[in-house]
Amino acid sequence: MIIGVPKEIKLQEHRIGLTPESVKILHEKGHKVLVQTKGGLEAGFTDQDYQRAGAIIHNSANSIFKDAEIIVKVKEPQMEEVKMIRENQIIFTYLHLAAAKELTEGLIKTKSICIAYETVTDDKGRLPLLAPMSAVAGRMSIQAGAHSLEKNQKGRGLLLGGAPGVDPANIVILGGGVVGENAAVIATGMKGKVYIVDKSKERLEQLHKMFGDKIIPTESDKADLKKLIAECDLLVGGVLIPGAEAPKLITKNMIKLMKKGSVIVDVAIDQGGCVETSKPTTHANPTYVVDGVVHYCVANMPGGVPRTSTIALNKATLPLLEKIADQGYRKTLLENKNYLSGLNIFKGAVTYKGVADALKLQYMPAEKALLS
Helix, strand or coil: CEEEECCCCCCCCCCCCCCHHHHHHHHHCCCEEEEECCCCHHHCCCHHHHHHHCCEEECCHHHHHHHCCEEECCCCCCHHHHCCCCCCCEEEECCCHHHCHHHHHHHHHHCCEEEEHHHCCCCCCCCCCCHHHHHHHHHHHHHHHHHHCCHHHCCCCCCCCCECCECCCEEEEECCCHHHHHHHHHHHHCCCEEEEEECCHHHHHHHHHHHHHHEEEEECCCCCHHHHHHHCCEEEECCCCCCCCCCCCECHHHHCCCCCCCEEEEHHHHHCCCECCCCCECCCCCEEEECCEEEECECCHHHHCHHHHHHHHHHHHHHHHHHHHHHCHHHHHHCCHHHHCCEEEECCEECCHHHHHHHCCCECCHHHHHHC
């Protein structure tokens, strides 16, 4: 199969779809890999690294989209890339379509096959291709929050872990999944006072076993969320409904209860955000202020650490890519229901219910689409 890896063009996105190591594995199995020149440079991978691994370097994204049977990316196609997608071409990347109607409609028109990393599942219902980037984003959320609390960043002027004789900051983490767990790793390490809010009592018990008394596990249906919000210095939004738009747990009125200079890091922004006042920002301009509260809503947080992120992502995505390349998408998806759940759009049909529901589009079950 001919596999194409274009350079990412989303603002300040420095990751790349494949590492040279992954290219080498695919090349040795007889697949042809096309990589856009300087595509991996910001992640520390040179054209020479890719050539040594067996890749063919292309000067433009256009030629890669023209020649490749499958396009491997990190971020969702930008609209100028959508124009290059061909009918029956496979797009394998993060898509986050539930919060992106224009992109979804554009991909429908291409009649391509769009497989989203973030909706592939495992036998326990987890999201193995999303997990590595959720882990990175969770850890980065505390770094970003700590920086944003500094006075020069319009924050309260607090040190997250306090100081001798000074209490640490109050940190509220919404969601005890991969983002929440990894945020807690850094937050507890920095000696913050950490609350984790989740609807699952079982999950909170797991987290309590991991972190002990370093966290305060809080069931969402028993929590006084307004009180927690009013007292917190840093709020991390790590709530996820797979493939669907994130629920707005924090309203505009709740923001007014927060301390001036407190900080929100909305990791769920890729899926629309779990805070009503959230809007996507970039690494270049990561924050803005609403009612005195600093909002950090960078939509591609792991892009800030592209080498770590690219390597971690490839370890998760390569096994599925190998299967698609070796035996084709149809056989791969039909023989494994977990892989099948990654199919979001198939030749003009929306095949993931969460996306169809969020955007009020007609839904066709993925298996029915493949067999029709």
